[in-house]
Amino acid sequence: MSSYFDRRAEPAPATQPFAAGTRSDVIVVGAGYTGLSAALSLAEAGTEVTVIDARHVGWGASGRAWGQVAASAKFMPAQVEADFPPDVAARINAAGAGAPDLVFGLVEKHGMECDVVRSGNLIAAHVPSREAGLARTVADLARRGYPVELLEGAACREVIGSPRYRVALHDRRGGSLNPLAYARGLARAAIAAGARIHEGVAVTGLRREQRDWVVATGSGEVRAGAVLLATNAFTSSRLFPGIGEEVFPVRAYQLVSEPLTAEQLATVLPARQSLNDTRKLFSGIRVWPDGRLQIGVDGPPFDMAGQAFLRAGSRRIEMTYPQLKGLRWQEGWGGWVDMTSDEYPRLHALAPGLWSGYGFSGRGIAIGTVMGRDLAAFALGRPQDAVHPVTPLRPKVYHAIHRQLIGALVMWYRLHDAVSDARFPRLGEQASPARATH
Ligand SMILES: Cc1cc2nc3c(=O)[nH]c(=O)nc-3n(C[C@H](O)[C@H](O)[C@H](O)COP(=O)(O)OP(=O)(O)OC[C@H]3O[C@@H](n4cnc5c(N)ncnc54)[C@H](O)[C@@H]3O)c2cc1C
Known part of the structure; x- marks a missing residue:
């Protein structure tokens, strides 16, 4: 995390101590933009949601970014149209074009102090x-x-x-902000909407028991009807086979x-x-x-x-x-x-009630916020609201020599x-x- 960002941001919101043995509708693993955006959407929809992070809110890339909020992920609309079927490309392009409005709209709606500058981006x-x-x-x-x-x-x-x-x-369309302040702002908004956040708790394993997911941590187990993995570059095959071999x-x-x-x-x-x-x-x-x-x-x-x-x-x-x-x-x-191998994000439906979203390839402030909404849409049973296509998990055989x-x-x-x-x-x-x- 950047201490410069920290000094310029509002203090981190108070989070709750972890208690083993609890149950939530949804558990989100990871408190960066993706996980927090998912938690905010879920809490606003009245879902009981718990976010668990091994470190703390914004500790990952979300507290360390350059801070540019760009329209689109890595690729311009024409390239997206060349790479995806027309309906999927249209969804991705529309969401990319509107992503800065989504981010700056959330900043405004929830009164986040984020050092927003909105005079556009230059290439x-x-x-x-x-x-x-x-x-x-x-x-x-x-x-x-x-x-x-x-x-x-x-x-x-x-x-x-x-x-x-x-x-x-x-x-x-674009602009910039204080990345850590935005993560904290999302956390504060999610907590205000009813989400619980636990920091300093690493998720070590997942298993299905009847209709629930049992989430194992170093501090004991908790349960949920659905689990969303928003673990970004830290995504590990310990949580689901092969998932760590798709991200570099x-x-x-x-x-x-x-x-x-x-x-x-x-x-x-x-x-x-x-x-x-x-x-x-x-x-x-x-x-x-x-x-x-x-x-x-x-x-x-x-x-x-x-x-x-x-x-x-x-x-x-x-x-x-x-x-x-x-x-x-x-x-x-x-x-x-x-x-990721092609620099497009990945949204996976890994098993009933288990989804993951990651792979922003350096463009996750706006698109991670969109992905969080997508993950929430799946957990809410509204997959038609999602922007990113669900793709099969494809672990890369060359992952072992990626360095x-x-x-x-x-x-x-x-x-x-x-x-x-x-x-x-x-x-x-x-x-x-x-x-x-x-
Ligand atoms: C130096 C740098 C500059 C960047 N600049 C920009 C930019 O200008 N614009 C832009 O759009 N994007 C930028 N990015 C990319 C952007 O920051 C990321 O895409 C975005 O922050 C990803 O958010 P996230 O929530 O998916 O992941 P993260 O913010 O990385 O959060 C993942 C969280 O998951 C937690 N976690 C992982 N595994 C576990 C586990 N087993 N149990 C519990 N918790 C776990 C971690 O502790 C972490 O807090 C930059 C990234 C970097 C590193």
Whole structure:
């Protein structure tokens, strides 16, 4: 969990001590966005719901994210249409488009103090060869009626405040927030609606007894009519055979800086959009309401105690924002991202009364909130309300060597990004591309 987020968030809500031998309608395992969104929906529907987390609310990725709330998961609508049948693609795309409204709507409805900034998200082309693709994406999203625009040349430079880029997509639907504050806000809202949350209790096993699920923990057993697994990168086959072999946990890192000066704040992302670019690894940059910069940065991909690569973070910032040369980092942290083989989330109906939802591949703030609602819809007997398709569990035979495979990929991506940065350090100072290439 990030202590910077913690300092800026409202205190965690009081949760209840665990008592063995109780029964609930539904038990949710995991108190991140997915589990808490499920619990909120269930409690609001009058269901007796208990959330159990091995650590505490927001301890997982939900308390460590970069904080961008984007419309859509990893893929743009046209790609989703290519990958799914038309009815499923339409549901996923509609939910993605509305996901920022869902998140910011919950923030507003429940009065969460989350440092919300809603001026949109930017994706910039880091090499000339990605510029036409961004233009095509903007044209496609605009055709669908979404508030997106292509920024080129001086407009791009001004919005980003950098000589690095000359073409960017601006999607006005998205924004950013304090990730931990949002998790705590969901927890507070769920508790107010009647949910129970137990922290510091690890679920160690599940078994079916008559019509109930018996949930074993280190502190004794509890029962429920249904169980929802919202365990993200920590998903383990100890809870259901094969489930841990479908998710590939990869470590991602964040750095937050000392406050920028007033002059710097006037030029760096002056309207406070969050910025990504088209590179392979970690490109996120945002400015917080207190004037600090937060970036996503490379680091050891599998080391629980690994530290962000500080020098790589500084190099990237100095290249993107020469006016920030010498910026000092105040804090860094890492978290596990739950990658899937195709970067689409997974919703499984594992057994009667047992569902799981995970695999957001680094885009879970909004989509995890949607997935939580989906899980709740199944537990409530309303599967028709779910957005994500139920797919069969497909453990990956190569899971045992995923660190070697992903490690090699990360090396290739690092090289790829380094070559791009060396070749095109200041694209923004070159003439804008001809629109005819779009
Ligand atoms: C560094 C980083 C940056 C990111 N940036 C962004 C971003 O900008 N935008 C975005 O949309 N997404 C981002 N993500 C992804 C996003 O944070 C996740 O997709 C999202 O938080 C997943 O939420 P979750 O509830 O599914 O899982 P988590 O928040 O990881 O929660 C899972 C919980 O399950 C609990 N648990 C696991 N196993 C057990 C068990 N056996 N018993 C009891 N409890 C258990 C854990 O303790 C944990 O609290 C980022 C992720 C990381 C790591």
